[in-house]
Every structure is written in C-alpha cells, then in structure tokens.
Amino acid sequence: MSVLAISDVSKVFAGGTVAVERFSLNVADGELVCLLGPSGSGKSTLLRMVGGFEQPSAGVITIDGDDITRLSPDKRPTGMVFQSHALWTHMNVFKNLAFGLKLRKLPTAEIREKVEAVLELVGLAGYGNRLTHQLSGGQQQRVALARSLVLEPKILLLDEPFASLDQHLRERLREEVRDIQQRLKITTLFVTHGQDEALSMADRIVVMREGRSEQVDRPDVVYRNPQTPFVAGFIGSMNLVDGTVSNSQFSGAGLSVPLPVSDGPATLAVRPEALELVVADHGAAKIHRITDFGSHGLVDLDLEDGTRIKAMVAHPDLFSQGQSVDVKPTAIAAFRDNAQIYRG
Ligand SMILES: Nc1ncnc2c1ncn2[C@@H]1O[C@H](COP(=O)(O)OP(=O)(O)OP(=O)(O)O)[C@@H](O)[C@H]1O
Numbered sequence: 001m002s003v004l005a006i007s008d009v010s011k012v013f014a015g016g017t018v019a020v021e022r023f024s025l026n027v028a029d030g031e032l033v034c035l036l037g038p039s040g041s042g043k044s045t046l047l048r049m050v051g052g053f054e055q056p057s058a059g060v061i062t063i064d065g066d067d068i069t070r071l072s073p074d075k076r077p078t079g080m081v082f083q084s085h086a087l088w089t090h091m092n093v094f095k096n097l098a099f100g101l102k103l104r105k106l107p108t109a110e111i112r113e114k115v116e117a118v119l120e121l122v123g124l125a126g127y128g129n130r131l132t133h134q135l136s137g138g139q140q141q142r143v144a145l146a147r148s149l150v151l152e153p154k155i156l157l158l159d160e161p162f163a164s165l166d167q168h169l170r171e172r173l174r175e176e177v178r179d180i181q182q183r184l185k186i187t188t189l190f191v192t193h194g195q196d197e198a199l200s201m202a203d204r205i206v207v208m209r210e211g212r213s214e215q216v217d218r219p220d221v222v223y224r225n226p227q228t229p230f231v232a233g234f235i236g237s238m239n240l241v242d243g244t245v246s247n248s249q250f251s252g253a254g255l256s257v258p259l260p261v262s263d264g265p266a267t268l269a270v271r272p273e274a275l276e277l278v279v280a281d282h283g284a285a286k287i288h289r290i291t292d293f294g295s296h297g298l299v300d301l302d303l304e305d306g307t308r309i310k311a312m313v314a315h316p317d318l319f320s321q322g323q324s325v326d327v328k329p330t331a332i333a334a335f336r337d338n339a340q341i342y343r344g
Contacts, residue, residue, distance in 0.1 A: 002026035003187045004050065004155055009059030011045050011211075019045040021211040023059070027155075030185040032178070034198035037208030038234070043191040044159055046208075050189060051080040051157050063154060079153030081144050083160045087132040093119070093143055094128035100151045118150040121180060138169045145177065149184070156181070156188040162197070174201055195235055199223065207231045225343060229335045232269045239275070239309040241268045250334070254284045254304025255327065259334055261342050267335045272298065274331040275311035277319065283326040285309070292316045301327065 004027040011020040020042040027033050035043040048054040050061060052073035061069045068076050088096050097115045106114075119125050122142040132140060141161055148156060161177070162170040178201050181188050192198055198205045199219045207214045207222060207230075215227045226232035233240055243252015245266045250259035257268060277299065285301040288308065297316025301309050311327065313319065334342040 001029055003029045003064055005062045007060045009049060009056045011049060012057045019211055023213055025206060027187055029187055031203045032181055032188040032190060032201060034190045034192055034202035034205045035208055036192055036195060036198040036205050039193060041208040042211040043208055047157050047159050047189060047191050051078050052076050077154035078157055079148030079151055080157040081148050081161045083163045087140060087143055089132050093130050096143060097147050097150050114150055118146045122146045137165055138173060156186050158190045160191055207234060227340050228338050229267050237272050237310060239270045241307060253307040257329055259342060261334060264336060269333040270329045272310040272312040274329055276328040276330055277311055277313060277325045280324060280326040283324040285325055285327050287319055287321055287323045287325060290316050290319055290321060
C-alpha cells in the first residue's frame, strides 16, 4: 500500500526556473526510495515540498490519503534530516532530542525513555550529557537522525545526510541508516547524487533529470535495464556510441555490430564488462591506456573517429599500449528518440 503519493507536482521558482516538472511517485509502506540525479535536477526541491519547506506550484501530495500539500512542516507527519545537521549547539544531546517531545507536552519520564531508546538505536547510548560540539561529524549526524526519529514520523526525509563526511564514514553510516530504517520499517525518501549510495541503500531508485523522473525501478533493474541513454550513462560506467542502423547492422565510430531494429539513427550502449577485446592487425580500436587494478584491468580505447571507450579485462597483461584490437560486445542496449529500442 502506498503511504506517500506525489501526484503531478511542479515547482516553478520566482524568475521562472522550473525545478520540478509534473512529477509523480508512490512510495509504499516501509519502502526506502532514493532520488538520484545530477546537481540541479530538482531532488532537494522535491524533498522540501514533501517536508513542507517549499510550496508546489501545482500538484498534490498525500500521506495516508490525507492531502498535506499546503500544511506547514510542523503539521506534517514527516521528519527531515538536512545535509548540515543544524543541531542546537547550546544544548546537550539529550536536550536536542527532548526538545520536540517537550513541545508535544509529553511527561518527563516518557521523554527520558524515548530519548534513551533512540540514542541506543543510533549507537550513542550514554552520550546524552555531551555537548554537540564534543561529538565527531558522524556522531553529530547520528544525533540529527535521532532527533527526527524520536518524533516517530510516518515518513523520514533525508537530504544528502552524509555529504559532509569522509568516504569511509559515509559507507558505515549508509549501512547503519539502512539497518535502522529496516528495523523501524519507516517509509523513507532519500536524496543523493551518489550512485553508490543509491544502489546500496534503496528499494527503488528514481533517476531524475531536469526536474523530471527518467526511470523508477529497483537498483539492479536501473543498472541492467536502463530505459533512456541518460540513465544508461548516469548509472555505472557505460560506453555510448552514436551511429546508424541499416539492414539490421549498427555502424558508428568505426564499430559494426548486428542490431535487429528498423533502419535509422541509434545510440549503442555497452558496459565495459561486456566488451571483449581481440588483438587484430586492422582492428576497430587502438589501445590508449591500460590500468591494472590487480583483480582486473581497465583498457581505454580509441575508436576510428576518436571516440574513447572503456573495456574491462581479466588479464591486462595480455594487451599493450598502442595495440590494434577488435571489440566484440557480449551484451548491448540501443536507444532512439530517448527510448530503449533494443536490449540483448
Ligand atoms: N529558492 C530557489 N529559488 C530559485 N531557484 C531555485 C531555488 N532553489 C532551487 N532552485 C533551482 O531549482 C533547480 C533545482 O534545484 P535543486 O536544489 O532541487 O536540485 P538538486 O537536484 O537538489 O541539486 P543538488 O544535488 O546540487 O542539491 C536548480 O536549477 C536550482 O538552481
């Protein structure tokens, strides 16, 4: 059952910037959905509209069937964690977490119980008396998460919550947040421009581009079966080659590949791991560079017209710089008019 329904929502800012355009999404109970897209694609604006920090220009947002489109943030059953956590520095951790509960006029004993439970949940049991500046960046971000969770929102909204943290900590917190989210079964909308974050955390990913959703699918489907060239190029590493199809044969940049679609222009998409290289005297590509990662190698290749593509190889020592090779795709997708026309 869907808890959050975003229907045909648009946001046009003063000055005419269209940040979000006719966006619709249903989020199921307990689901974690990532909004993934490049900078400026409208992710934060969309999240802020769900949280009530921004008003939609058009469209409706409902939670459990109730229209919340025009409600102020404090009247919504949502909890938002921002990129910069904005903890109250003059209060200790306990007071930061108790604040919202006090506003709700809960009895002191119950407040203490809830705060202690949520501190335990985020791995900060015993930190109640610390001042927030006595905490590390990761601990502060956990307090920010706890401050949202303690109010028991129906929907948790996370806006790049790990952006200010180093890579290692980010990976750890990613796992912790996913664990907590699954334990509480809390419906979550998560904004990120990091595809690793989205692929590792999400039940579903919304790939956003220029205020619109390009594809909504499970992470593995978004990766294996991108529906547009933008999604293909944005998620993971992908070689995109423009060309034309004639008599079921794709030609472009000196590559020739069977492609059983109607004649016309096409963009061929091939993952580096789906390109086989065969040393040949007058091959379609020339090896520009080989990078040996130990477990595998990555080969940069130049096609006839200078198009640079990448291939992943198991044994990089079999190849050498400057060598001429033929490239044989083992799995391809093809696109025309921004839509997938072939996959095989
Ligand atoms: N308050 C505002 N007034 C005018 N334009 C805005 C405002 N906030 C955002 N925008 C514009 O709306 C578009 C979408 O911005 P938004 O912050 O939602 O993108 P984003 O995908 O979250 O980007 P990032 O990953 O950089 O945070 C951008 O073109 C941005 O410049």
